Amino acid sequence: MLPDWLHQRTSLTPDRLALVVGDLHWSFRDLDQQATEMAQRLSTLSLSIGDRVALLLWNGAPFVTLVHALSRLGLVLVPLNTRLTPAEVRWQLFDARARLLIYDEVNAQSAIAATHDLPELRLLLLDRWPHHLPPLTSHLPPPTSFSLAAIHTLLYTSGTTGYPKGALLTYGNHWWSAMGSALNLGLHADDRWLACLPLFHVGGLAILLRGVIYGNTVIVHETFDSAAVNQAIDEEGVTLVSVVSTMLQRMLAERGERRYPPTLRCVLLGGGPAPRDLLEACARRGVPVVQTYGLTEAASQVATLAPEDALRKLGSAGKPLFPTELRIEREGAEASAGEVGEIVVRGPTVTPGYADHPEATAQVMRDGWFHTGDLGYLDEEGYLYVLDRRDDLIISGGENVYPAEVEAVLRSHPAVEDAGVVGVPDERWGQVPAAFVVARAGVEVTEADLKSFCDARLARYKVPTYVNLVPSLPRNASGKLLRRVLAENLK
């Protein structure tokens, strides 16, 4: 049992700045008051402890307030991706057995379209500034303790393949994740963490929860804007920021050669293996980037490169968080150093399972080890290198082709802006790699150029048989490449 996090944080440091969204500046006392009022409003809706409440909300103060208000009522947070189609939203609401959907005006059309045939579900349109509504008079019992085993979140994984699965995350999962992150990245009194990722993904949500546990300031951007992020780093004392590769690329492009101020102590880079040229550009320009390997099912970070190793182990996602055990499995046994296998994870950040889908849980959880489906290896010193999603693996003539490896080569071509590689059926080899390439604006490049560029850098079987120049690549809200969509384009 732990005291209610926001309540305890407010007791300890009421006047510290908790949240900045645009011109809004809330202390922990303000945030606590907002969450209390929101909880009072929600308490009139006849919900029961453990009921699931979905949010279809833009990044902003209401999202943050609701995260804590739901905790106070013992309700389970179900953050929905605002970029889903109504059919996808509907499926998640149905699968989650959500009792209430809270949405904002921006997402109203989607919310209504998604729910017309879910009569059990209540809808609540949230005014953008709910604290302007008259406070309700209902009295709530004072905040109680949190059981670490209780469910905090039901979060659908943004996997790039297959059906989304609803991972349960306990208070303990989030707490241990926050502890593990602090033990790696440190805790400074002046820390300010910028959330420019969607709050509906685990990477964004974790920033909010760490904020109240650590007592640091969280700056939330309503959407990702590279110039605004650079400005916040320059002018608002941002010390940590979480990004994915595409965001970081845009930040660097927007900034030019100007260095970041020394107050920026960590750029946490998640969302899949990072292109090596991006990491090298950061190293050249003194950007304190540390790569992380995270999973929704492990409450965000699983392994993160320690800042002290950022240069020496470029390309690695580092070592597991202190409370976490990580190993590589190959045919059920632990792989040796350098051997590629499936990344498996155990520890107190790992989900108790997928909600209401014991068979899906049983598929991935064996002896307490969560089987991620991701491929990687540990080097001689135990540093993790993530190769790819197993589901994306291309097997060509019995040889394994990891799309990320081929993409990294293509991206290192001076004319290439972005690249995605998938397997396509082939009579002779089973599968062969096919590449989709976005050329830099105003630069001429041919398919033949790119093939010969790859020829010089990759084993024969890894060179794409097909190279398609396209105007853009499909990526999801957190910047992950949707290889499945690419593959479908080929059918």
Place this chain on the structure above:
Amino acid sequence: MLPDWLHQRTSLTPDRLALVVGDLHWSFRDLDQQATEMAQRLSTLSLSIGDRVALLLWNGAPFVTLVHALSRLGLVLVPLNTRLTPAEVRWQLFDARARLLIYDEVNAQSAIAATHDLPELRLLLLDRWPHHLPPLTSHLPPPTSFSLAAIHTLLYTSGTTGYPKGALLTYGNHWWSAMGSALNLGLHADDRWLACLPLFHVGGLAILLRGVIYGNTVIVHETFDSAAVNQAIDEEGVTLVSVVSTMLQRMLAERGERRYPPTLRCVLLGGGPAPRDLLEACARRGVPVVQTYGLTEAASQVATLAPEDALRKLGSAGKPLFPTELRIEREGAEASAGEVGEIVVRGPTVTPGYADHPEATAQVMRDGWFHTGDLGYLDEEGYLYVLDRRDDLIISGGENVYPAEVEAVLRSHPAVEDAGVVGVPDERWGQVPAAFVVARAGVEVTEADLKSFCDARLARYKVPTYVNLVPSLPRNASGKLLRRVLAENLK
């Protein structure tokens, strides 16, 4: 379950400096190797998981090594106070049902005298540098996970009154204490924590455990020497140091007016309420002191003043650690702000109880709240002020007299070096306060001077009826005033 702390720390950051004792510098890899070898040696002694192993050791590398070696074998650490008489050592060994006593040459006489009639107990004289012994060939299973509910330590409280009681501390108690401390004091990559307190007290032991959990360097001094502490702060990059009031007084006296370097970010001051004049001297001289209120039964810190409040709340022990709940009880109910009552504590740092003494546990543990026996109050903002041990409370004519308050007044007299106050029986008032005063060297002061000084500053009933000038006051190893010994001097 968590991975073995030292093993995981060594996997994560093998080359970081773990321990400095004089000229000895051990990385985490070195410390892990030492602990492994020590565990191999101990594994030949036919001990079973859960067996209690007492240490009667001077501060140093062998103590540190043994702490981790015992964990690896699932043995319970019983650190004994090296300043105890043989009769006291014998009583604790008997009460703890210790199976093994490990001692060093310095403590050999005491160890042997204490154990001559405990035939079930094995003795092991530890060579001062056990790693010079030939390593044994026995093979240990690899380090396993720690259950947070397992017992790590059995620690006799150094209470200044009554019989010592053996408090059980779990791995979880220590872990949560480390987390709570980090959430208050922060975690910096360059942290070096100086342990000049005895390692057999919870305050010293906690530094060792935080060291492996945080991955920071611990510098151990074999004994307290104010000049050596000041030198380590100046020359060895000490960022945090744990002290009690008498140590800090000696450090300041030794140093004169020279300021501490900015690398020193926190002087954690425990061991009972601090004299106000000492805190004021620190404030004047820019010493970053933060007062803490700690208990053996809560794995060290319970409440600690946040560094940002150090000046504004001088004299306060701050607010509880993040995982800890604290309140003041008065006649079984929660006291209001400003009301003095008993300090009670709940949370994951609190002991599961006293070993093998369920009745002693039941006396202090009610509804999960640990009743400390200490008196204090919370101000309007929730900051804790510790007044005194209830056992030391003097009741005179129905009025409460808190010895610490009278002592603080006496210590603020320019001629007074130290002061202790106890109650003595009195026919008319029941009890009256009696003071023992150590005058500053070379300064003349009379009993009448001191009484009239108190008269001007304290309610009549608080003024000591007797003032005795003495050459020194009895204090225990951690600097706590032994009022019981003072009172016995009066009989």
